[in-house]
Amino acid sequence: MIFMLNREALIGIEDLTKEEIELIVETSSSMKDILKRTIKKVPTLRGRTICTLFYEPSTRTRSSFELAAKYLSADTISIASSTSSVQKGETLLDTVKTLEAMGIDMFIVRHSASGVPNFLAKNIKAKIINAGDGMHEHPTQALLDVFTVYEKKKRLDNLKVAIIGDVFHSRVARSNIYAWEKLGSSVVVCGPSTLIPPYVQDLKVEVTYDLDTALEDADIIYILRLQLERQKKGLFPSLREYHMLFGVTPERLRKAKKDALVMHPGPMNRGVEISSEVADSIISVINEQVTNGVAVRMALLYLMLGGKGDEDANS
Amino acid sequence: MKMLIHDVKLVYPERDMEEEGDIYIENGIIKKIGKDISTNGDIDIIDGRDKVVVPSLTDMHVHLREPGFEWKETIETGSMAAVAGGFTSIACMPNTEPPIDDKSMIEFIYEKADKAGLIRIYPIGTITKKREGKEISEMGDMFLAGAKAFSDDGACVQNSEVLRCALEYSKMFGVSIIEHAEDSNLSQEGSINWGKTATLLGLKGIPWVAETSMVARDIFLSSLTDGNLHIAHVSCWQSLEMIKWAKEKGINVTCEVTPHHLVLTEEDMKKSNYDTNTKVNPPLRTKEDQEALWDGIKNDLIDVIATDHAPHHLDDKMVEYNLAEFGISGLETAVPLIITYGYFQNKISLVKLFKKMSYNPAKILNIPYIPLEENVPANFTLIDLSLEKTVDKGKFFSKGKNTPFHGWTLKGWPIMTFVEGRIVFKEGKIMR
Numbered sequence: 001m002i003f004m005l006n007r008e009a010l011i012g013i014e015d016l017t018k019e020e021i022e023l024i025v026e027t028s029s030s031m032k033d034i035l036k037r038t039i040k041k042v043p044t045l046r047g048r049t050i051c052t053l054f055y056e057p058s059t060r061t062r063s064s065f066e067l068a069a070k071y072l073s074a075d076t077i078s079i080a081s082s083t084s085s086v087q088k089g090e091t092l093l094d095t096v097k098t099l100e101a102m103g104i105d106m107f108i109v110r111h112s113a114s115g116v117p118n119f120l121a122k123n124i125k126a127k128i129i130n131a132g133d134g135m136h137e138h139p140t141q142a143l144l145d146v147f148t149v150y151e152k153k154k155r156l157d158n159l160k161v162a163i164i165g166d167v168f169h170s171r172v173a174r175s176n177i178y179a180w181e182k183l184g185s186s187v188v189v190c191g192p193s194t195l196i197p198p199y200v201q202d203l204k205v206e207v208t209y210d211l212d213t214a215l216e217d218a219d220i221i222y223i224l225r226l227q228l229e230r231q232k233k234g235l236f237p238s239l240r241e242y243h244m245l246f247g248v249t250p251e252r253l254r255k256a257k258k259d260a261l262v263m264h265p266g267p268m269n270r271g272v273e274i275s276s277e278v279a280d281s282i283i284s285v286i287n288e289q290v291t292n293g294v295a296v297r298m299a300l301l302y303l304m305l306g307g308k309g310d311e312d313a314n315s
Numbered sequence: 316m317k318m319l320i321h322d323v324k325l326v327y328p329e330r331d332m333e334e335e336g337d338i339y340i341e342n343g344i345i346k347k348i349g350k351d352i353s354t355n356g357d358i359d360i361i362d363g364r365d366k367v368v369v370p371s372l373t374d375m376h377v378h379l380r381e382p383g384f385e386w387k388e389t390i391e392t393g394s395m396a397a398v399a400g401g402f403t404s405i406a407c408m409p410n411t412e413p414p415i416d417d418k419s420m421i422e423f424i425y426e427k428a429d430k431a432g433l434i435r436i437y438p439i440g441t442i443t444k445k446r447e448g449k450e451i452s453e454m455g456d457m458f459l460a461g462a463k464a465f466s467d468d469g470a471c472v473q474n475s476e477v478l479r480c481a482l483e484y485s486k487m488f489g490v491s492i493i494e495h496a497e498d499s500n501l502s503q504e505g506s507i508n509w510g511k512t513a514t515l516l517g518l519k520g521i522p523w524v525a526e527t528s529m530v531a532r533d534i535f536l537s538s539l540t541d542g543n544l545h546i547a548h549v550s551c552w553q554s555l556e557m558i559k560w561a562k563e564k565g566i567n568v569t570c571e572v573t574p575h576h577l578v579l580t581e582e583d584m585k586k587s588n589y590d591t592n593t594k595v596n597p598p599l600r601t602k603e604d605q606e607a608l609w610d611g612i613k614n615d616l617i618d619v620i621a622t623d624h625a626p627h628h629l630d631d632k633m634v635e636y637n638l639a640e641f642g643i644s645g646l647e648t649a650v651p652l653i654i655t656y657g658y659f660q661n662k663i664s665l666v667k668l669f670k671k672m673s674y675n676p677a678k679i680l681n682i683p684y685i686p687l688e689e690n691v692p693a694n695f696t697l698i699d700l701s702l703e704k705t706v707d708k709g710k711f712f713s714k715g716k717n718t719p720f721h722g723w724t725l726k727g728w729p730i731m732t733f734v735e736g737r738i739v740f741k742e743g744k745i746m747r
Binding site: 116123137171199202203 | 509510511513514515516517518519520588589630633634635636637638
């Protein structure tokens with residue numbers, strides 16, 4: 001049994017063990033109990049300082065981390081920059097080192113460049129959580145997805161997970177692929193061939209360009225956000241055709257299992273990758289994912305920054 | 316000054332042979348080569364066992380960064396790095412600021428090289444004016460001033476008609492067009508090889524076809540014009556297949572490979588955990604490509620080993636992976652890498668390896684090649700095959716500390732470099 005995450009950085013699911021994922025899921029359950037209280041605050045991280053550093057726009061991930069930190073009584077500051085560090089004139093590393101010198105214990109980093117958390121982890125002493133880097137990984141999203149499935153299905157193995165959409169550019173897809181493989185479930189990815197990354201089969205996933213095949217007997221239908229600028233690059237001809245071939249609608253869903261769950265990392269393009277009927281249906285757990293995002297992030301902050309392993313997170 | 320190196324391995328790339336023997340140098344001139352040379356008087360005697368003497372080591376692909384980027388490298392520091400790396404002559408690429416695209420710039424390089432006074436430096440002029448890929452440069456004027464080849468290296472001439480003209484025009488002077496083969500539409504925004512590693516790391520990939528499609532185009536243009544084509548830094552097996560076909564057809568093409576493409580693959584990039592020192596163009600490819608490159612060395616499909624020495628400042632590399640500059644500082648690790656991996660690991664003969672770093676590039680550039688012969692100036696490198704040393708970028712003479720080999724232990728290092736009768740590097744020191 002492990003009680004804490006002994007790591008300086010959470011960069012990706014790729015380097016987490018199954019045991020660590022299970023610990024995070026269990027701890028998230030206790031954290032969720034705190035969220036249900038009227039007074040949603042525990043003193044666990046009093047005196048610790050967390051900085052959210054977002055070089056890409058984000059509402060849910062950032063507010064989710066900030067609330068998680070506040071519920072655990074950590075102090076937070078948030079730095080947002082839509083421009084890259086180079087355009088600002090200061091390098092990314094200088095910005096982070098400056099903040100670190102002010103006493104930050106942990107950075108939550110989002111950046112459009114893959115590998116930024118790896119780069120920072122090599123060069124600073126504060127702890128780091130990757131809140132999404134380029135097309136690489138988005139580990140906290142995958143962890144909240146796993147937690148959500150666990151709550152509903154009470155198990156994490158032997159599930160068929162269908163990931164639909166722009167897998168090529170998706171860090172969410174990569175982190176989910178790693179997670180489900182480690183947990184003993186199978187993954188099928190489906191999307192237009194121009195949006196499926198080369199050699200993705202090497203990650204032990206099945207690839208199909210046919211939505212019906214992907215949805216057949218699926219337990220989890222994970223729909224990715226389609227970034228609309230991909231069409232301008234000529235990767236697919238039109239939104240209309242995309243919806244026709246890959247949009248998840250009630251009719252297409254008939255292939256899936258009766259108790260399948262529909263998930264989406266948000267924000268959604270209704271009528272493109274997902275129809276409103278599906279998004280708002282009873283099998284959709286999209287809002288649940290958002291709530292669980294706070295619980296999972298509380299769990300991670302506690303497990304990486306908290307005190308001794310035998311302390312009760314609820315105390 | 317008198318020096319005798321006895322019982323040393325002597326390499327004769329121009330004759331494809333090597334033999335054990337003694338070599339005696341007096342006042343910078345090789346006076347005698349033979350067995351059991353006897354001497355007397357005040358003389359430096361070097362035990363040559365486990366050592367090798369290689370003439371005229373030439374690196375035909377070097378970025379010296381001057382003028383314009385003197386914080387990355389200068390002709391002075393690049394000269395020091397070159398002789399420390401064992402080279403006696405180098406050719407420098409014209410992607411400076413301003414680029415080497417006219418006669419005065421060619422003269423500037425020669426002047427600066429003279430001032431540094433360590434090594435022969437031969438300038439390569441641009442193919443196109445301002446390196447813009449639009450109109451061919453004044454190749455005739457540059458040739459007469461001493462340009463030894465033309466290249467827009469760092470960029471590929473995308474316009475096929477411009478390259479056709481360049482190949483057609485340059486053949487008047489008998490010089491080569493050195494092509495950096497890359498279809499920029501296919502490679503745009505890419506940082507590493509297109510493939511499994513790019514998918515895992517979420518980085519935009521540069522597919523092999525970005526290189527091979529241009530290699531194929533260039534070969535056909537060379538066939539059409541009968542111009543002299545040299546393909547720089549070949550990185551994938553598909554390009555080698557094209558070059559093999561062209562050579563079999565008698566098309567005028569030569570090619571080079573870098574030590575880093577021979578030694579590293581995308582797996583090393585992955586293991587490096589986004590170390591920007593692995594970011595290089597063309598990118599580190601796959602195991603399969605690497606094996607094809609070694610085969611190309613063994614069967615002489617590859618004519619030249621050249622470093623593509625691309626020094627960068629730390630500031631250019633201590634950034635996000637996709638923002639980092641491409642390039643590896645290669646002059647000071649080329650010889651030990653080739654000996655460690657070519658000679659010791661792949662069991663390729665020294666003469667085969669070093670021919671591609673001396674005689675062959677000298678022929679392609681039509682520059683002086685000074686062999687090991689009696690009564691010619693000593694222009695050679697003494698290499699200690701048994702010397703094991705750990706690469707320490709902090710000790711580089713080059714300003715570019717951007718090497719993925721820092722901390723690697725390599726075997727077979729240059730210990731003395733003679734340039735035209737003068738010792739310019741000895742036991743880790745530059746000799747003025």
